[in-house]
Amino acid sequence: MDLYLPIANLSVNALVIVALGFGVGLLSGMFGVGGGFLTTPLLIFYGIPPTVAAASAASQVTGASVSGVLAHFRRGGVDLHMGAVLVVGGVIGSIAGAGLFTLLQKSGQIDVVIGVLYVLMLGSIGGLMLHESVQAIRVTRGARPPRPRKRRHHPLVAMLPLRWRFYSSGLYISPLAPLLLGFFTGILTVLLGVGGGFILVPAMLYLLGMGTQVVVGTSLFQILFVTAAATMVHATTTKAVDIVLAALLLLGSVVGAQMGARFALAVKPEYLRFILAVIVLLVAVRMLLGLAWQPDEIYSVELL
Numbered sequence: 001m002d003l004y005l006p007i008a009n010l011s012v013n014a015l016v017i018v019a020l021g022f023g024v025g026l027l028s029g030m031f032g033v034g035g036g037f038l039t040t041p042l043l044i045f046y047g048i049p050p051t052v053a054a055a056s057a058a059s060q061v062t063g064a065s066v067s068g069v070l071a072h073f074r075r076g077g078v079d080l081h082m083g084a085v086l087v088v089g090g091v092i093g094s095i096a097g098a099g100l101f102t103l104l105q106k107s108g109q110i111d112v113v114i115g116v117l118y119v120l121m122l123g124s125i126g127g128l129m130l131h132e133s134v135q136a137i138r139v140t141r142g143a144r145p146p147r148p149r150k151r152r153h154h155p156l157v158a159m160l161p162l163r164w165r166f167y168s169s170g171l172y173i174s175p176l177a178p179l180l181l182g183f184f185t186g187i188l189t190v191l192l193g194v195g196g197g198f199i200l201v202p203a204m205l206y207l208l209g210m211g212t213q214v215v216v217g218t219s220l221f222q223i224l225f226v227t228a229a230a231t232m233v234h235a236t237t238t239k240a241v242d243i244v245l246a247a248l249l250l251l252g253s254v255v256g257a258q259m260g261a262r263f264a265l266a267v268k269p270e271y272l273r274f275i276l277a278v279i280v281l282l283v284a285v286r287m288l289l290g291l292a293w294q295p296d297e298i299y300s301v302e303l304l
Helices: 013-032 036-046 050-074 080-107 110-140 153-158 176-192 198-207 213-240 243-264 269-292
Strands: 001-003 010-013 164-167 169-172
Touching: 001 013, 001 243, 010 013, 013 036, 013 050, 013 169, 013 243, 036 050, 036 110, 036 243, 036 269, 050 110, 050 176, 050 198, 050 213, 050 243, 080 110, 080 213, 176 198, 176 213, 198 213
Parallel strands: none
Antiparallel strands: 001 010, 164 169
16 A cells, blocks of 8 residues: 655555554564664665654654653653753754754765764664673573672762752752753754663663663653654754654554563563664664665765
C-alpha cells in the first residue's frame, strides 16, 4: 500500500513504515529504551532523507514517551524539580540545535553530520552496552561480580555555584549541572531525532549522582517535553517534520511496545542487553558503510 509523504516528497509502502515502527517499539518494550536512536538510521536505510527522518523521529518519540511518564509519575518515580531544570535546558538546547541544523542544512553538510554523529554515538553506546552485558552474563555463570559503585555526584558538579536541594533525588547540587545536561540533549534531539535517554540516564546516575528510583521517570519527563519542543522548532524553522510519516511510526511503535514488554518477561535481562548491544553495533557498522562506501551513481544537487 503506497502512501505519499508530503515533506519527504516520495512515496513509501505504508505497511513497511508501520512494520519499522513496530520493530522499534518491540525493542523499546523489550529493552526499556526510547528507540529514537534506532528509528532515524532505519528510516535513512529505507530511503527517507536524513533531515526528514531526524525531525519526524522526534515527534514519534514524543508520543511513545507519554505512557511511560504517566506510569512512573503514578508510582512517585519522577523528580519534578530536577525535571523542570532539565526541560528548561533542553528547550534552550533545542532552539540552539535548530540554528545549527539550519546552518548545516544551508551548507549542504547536514546529511554527513547526522551520519557521522550516529556512527560515533551508536558505536560508543553499543561498545559500552556489550561490555556491561558480557560482564553480567559472566557473573550469572559464576564469575566474581565487580565492586558496586558509591552513588555520588562528579567532582566537577560539586564545584559549580548556586546549590539547590532536589529532595526527590536526594541531591544538594548546582542547577547549572542539569541545565547544561538538558541543553546538550536538546541539541542532540533536534540534530538526530533522538529522545536522549541513552545519554541522560547514565549522566544522571554517574555525573549528577541521582537515585535509581527516579532516574528513568525523570528522564522520560524531560524527553516528553523536549522532543515536543524540538518537533515544534523543526515544524516552524526547518519545515522537516512529516506528520504522515510520524503517525505511521507511532501506530506501529505503540503496538510493538506492548508486545515487547510481555516478551521481555520471558528472557533474562542480561541477555536482552547483549542482544540490543549487538543490534546497535550492527546499525553503526551499516551507517559507517553508507558514509564510506562509494555508490554506483555519484551525483550532487546544488541549492540555488
